[in-house]
Structure formats: C-alpha cells, structure tokens
Amino acid sequence: MSREDILPEERLPASLLTGFLGSGKTTLLSRLLRQPALAETAVIINEFGEIGLDHLLVENAPEQPVLLDSGCLCCTIRGDLIDTLRSLFRRRVKGGVPPFKRVVIESTGLADPAPILQTLMSDPLLADRFRLDGVIATVDAVNGMSQLDRHFESVKQAAVADRLVLTKTDLAEPATLAALQARLKALNPAAPQILARQGEVDGSRLFDAGLFNPALKTPDVQGWLRAEAYEAPRHDHDHGHDHGHEHGHTHEHGAQSASDRNRHDAHIRAFCLTAERPLDWERFTRFIETLIARDGDKLLRIKGVLNVAGFDTPVAVHGVQHLFHPPALLPAWPDAERRSRLVLIVKDLREEEIRQEFSPVTAN
Numbered sequence: 141m142s143r144e145d146i147l148p149e150e151r152l153p154a155s156l157l158t159g160f161l162g163s164g165k166t167t168l169l170s171r172l173l174r175q176p177a178l179a180e181t182a183v184i185i186n187e188f189g190e191i192g193l194d195h196l197l198v199e200n201a202p203e204q205p206v207l208l209d210s211g212c213l214c215c216t217i218r219g220d221l222i223d224t225l226r227s228l229f230r231r232r233v234k235g236g237v238p239p240f241k242r243v244v245i246e247s248t249g250l251a252d253p254a255p256i257l258q259t260l261m262s263d264p265l266l267a268d269r270f271r272l273d274g275v276i277a278t279v280d281a282v283n284g285m286s287q288l289d290r291h292f293e294s295v296k297q298a299a300v301a302d303r304l305v306l307t308k309t310d311l312a313e314p315a316t317l318a319a320l321q322a323r324l325k326a327l328n329p330a331a332p333q334i335l336a337r338q339g340e341v342d343g344s345r346l347f348d349a350g351l352f353n354p355a356l357k358t359p360d361v362q363g364w365l366r367a368e369a370y371e372a373p374r375h376d377h378d379h380g381h382d383h384g385h386e387h388g389h390t391h392e393h394g395a396q397s398a399s400d401r402n403r404h405d406a407h408i409r410a411f412c413l414t415a416e417r418p419l420d421w422e423r424f425t426r427f428i429e430t431l432i433a434r435d436g437d438k439l440l441r442i443k444g445v446l447n448v449a450g451f452d453t454p455v456a457v458h459g460v461q462h463l464f465h466p467p468a469l470l471p472a473w474p475d476a477e478r479r480s481r482l483v484l485i486v487k488d489l490r491e492e493e494i495r496q497e498f499s500p501v502t503a504n
C-alpha cells in the first residue's frame with residue numbers, strides 16, 4: 141500500500157450494467173444515453189446481434205465504435221473486454237474517437253458479473269485507466285421473482301449490484317412489486333432500488349456510485365459502502381424464511397417456486413464486519429489471504445474502509461472472488477466514524493465462521 145495508490149479520480153469511471161435476459165437493460169441504456177449528463181459515454185455491449193442499440197452495429201462495421209446521435213460511442217466486444225477497452229482508450233488518446241468520460245459495459249443477460257469486474261481490476265493497463273464506478277442490475281418487476289427462483293445467475297447479479305433498477309413497473313401489480321422489493325432488500329440490503337418505466341430513470345441515481353465522487357473530488361465512503369444498511373434489522377435467510385409469505389403473495393409463484401427461492405437466496409449472505417479498534421495490517425492481510433485461498437470463488441464481493449494502526453487516514457479495500465484491488469490509502473476520514481467496516485457478499489459461506497476468523501484481527 142502506498143500513497144501513490146490514492147487519488148484515482150482521473151481514471152475513467154466504468155459501470156457494469158447487468159440483469160437477466162429481457163429485463164430491460166437496453167431499454168434503460170438507450171433512455172439514459174439521451175440524458176445530457178451521459179452524452180460523453182462509451183457503451184460496450186458484449187453480445188453481438190442484439191436489437192436495440194446494437195442494430196446500429198450490425199449495419200455498420202461492427203469493430204468500429206459507432207457515434208450515436210446522443211454523442212455517445214457504442215461498440216460490441218469483438219475479442220475480449222480487455223482488448224476492447226484498451227483499443228477504445230488508445231483511440232481516445234489519439235483523438236480517433238470523441239473524448240468520452242465514462243464507460244458503461246452492458247453484459248449479456250446470463251453473464252456472471254464477477255469475471256467482468258475482475259477484468260477491470262486485474263489488467264494492469266486497464267486498472268490504471270478505468271475505475272469501477274458500480275454495478276447496476278436490472279430486475280424485471282413482472283418476471284423477476286420467477287427468474288430469481290429459476291436462475292442462480294440472476295440472484296448473483298442482484299446480490300452484487302450497487303444499484304438495482306426495477307424495470308417494467310408500469311406492468312407489475314403493486315403486490316408483486318412489493319414482494320420483489322422485499323426479496324431484493326433481503327438479498328442486497330445496501331443497494332438503492334430505483335423504479336423504472338420504459339427505461340425512464342434519472343441517471344444521477346445510477347452513476348457515481350463508486351468510492352470516488354467526481355463532483356466532490358473526495359472519496360464518498362458512505363455512499364459507496366452503505367455499511368449501515370447491513371446493520372439494520374432484517375430477515376435471516378438461514379431460517380429458510382419465505383419473503384413472499386410476509387406479504388401473502390406466494391400463491392402467485394406456487395409452492396415449488398417458493399422452495400426454489402429459499403434454495404437460491406439461502407446461498408447468499410451479505411453482512412458487515414466492524415471493528416472499533418484500529419486493525420493490525422498484517423493480521424488483516426493474513427485473514428483476507430486465508431479467506432481468498434480457501435474460499436475465493438465464494439467471495440462475490442468485498443468492500444471495506446479500514447482503520448489501520450499506524451495510519452492517520454482510512455484504507456479502502458475492494459475485491460471480487462480471488463482478486464483484490466490494491467488497497468488505497470484515502471486522503472482523510474470523511475466524518476467522525478472511525479470504525480473499520482468490511483462488507484462481504486458471499487455464496488455458501490457461513491457468516492458466523494467468518495466473524496470468528498475476523499475477531500483475532502481486531503484483538504489487542
């Protein structure tokens with residue numbers, strides 16, 4: 141960790157837009173790109189031949205970025221994401237494409253978000269030029285419940301998101317929407333849920349979700365971590381609680397899907413470890429390294445702001461599965477809160493065991 145790692149504001153924010161097949165990603169994106177605030181955006185779509193924005197690419201040379209009417213760039217991934225992002229950045233530097241200020245990567249509906257997040261973190265050239273702004277997941281307000289029941293990928297997408305957009309709310313019954321919202325809240329307590337109709341959403345609610353707030357030019361710890369959301373009382377998945385039951389709507393989904401729901405959601409835990417006293421950095425790294433070595437594939441996402449003994453300012457950590465971003469020493473504490481807070485979203489790991497393993501890190 142070094143002070144050079146700080147202040148990555150000049151890196152371009154990259155957002156991942158994910159969400160199940162047909163959940164409204166393209167509809168959302170095409171509306172967002174008309175908003176003036178998003179005019180200088182480059183969009184990368186990793187599925188070739190889709191309708192929506194992509195028809196432009198089918199008709200034009202697909203390997204060339206296309207300039208949309210809104211002033212945004214759009215291109216599909218030909219090789220892999222690393223090549224596409226590197227090439228886009230090179231062209232930007234050489235003036236071959238407009239100087240976009242933000243990147244949005246729209247993933248395919250079935251994609252696991254983890255490899256895309258890891259790509260942004262792991263490639264040294266990309267990590268120097270782009271920073272993860274956030275994961276935006278669309279969830280279909282009408283079909284979301286059954287998609288979460290049937291497809292574990294959609295549960296993972298919703299669990300790791302920084303922002304959840306509930307789409308097609310114009311078509312959903314209020315009771316269906318309420319049951320879905322309760323389920324998503326249990327799965328991902330920290331992500332704000334934004335309701336959309338025909339992709340109509342204020343872009344400022346979706347972007348600038350990362351640690352670095354370009355408007356304030358300071359780290360936005362509270363907005364990024366939202367640690368307090370995990371401390372609020374909520375339902376415990378491990379008890380096999382059926383969130384649909386609370387609202388009396390399980391009849392809409394049937395007995396079979398209710399048991400699927402428990403099975404899927406119960407694999408995911410989202411919680412926050414806290415420590416009052418400054419952490420010993422060596423012990424903390426041992427804790428994280430052991431966790432990664434043993435359970436890396438089960439760590440869907442980790443974010444944290446740590447009070448490390450010997451440092452006057454906090455250290456931010458961020459990881460996805462086996463990969464961790466280099467820890468960044470932040471320039472200042474944002475407020476009076478001095479506790480270390482580490483948010484974990486895990487699959488098939490027991491919260492209690494991790495809490496126990498974390499406790500020596502905080503001991504004297």
Ligand SMILES: Nc1nc2c(ncn2[C@@H]2O[C@H](COP(=O)(O)OP(=O)(O)OP(=O)(O)O)[C@@H](O)[C@H]2O)c(=O)[nH]1
Nearest residue numbers: 160161162163164165166167249307308337338339
């Ligand atoms: N009524 C209504 N229809 C919507 C809304 N959002 C999306 N749709 C429709 O839902 C269908 C799927 O939307 P898309 O935006 O293509 O979804 P997608 O997630 O990009 O789909 P894939 O890329 O195939 O995974 C389209 O027919 C949209 O017009 C909405 O808020 N209300």
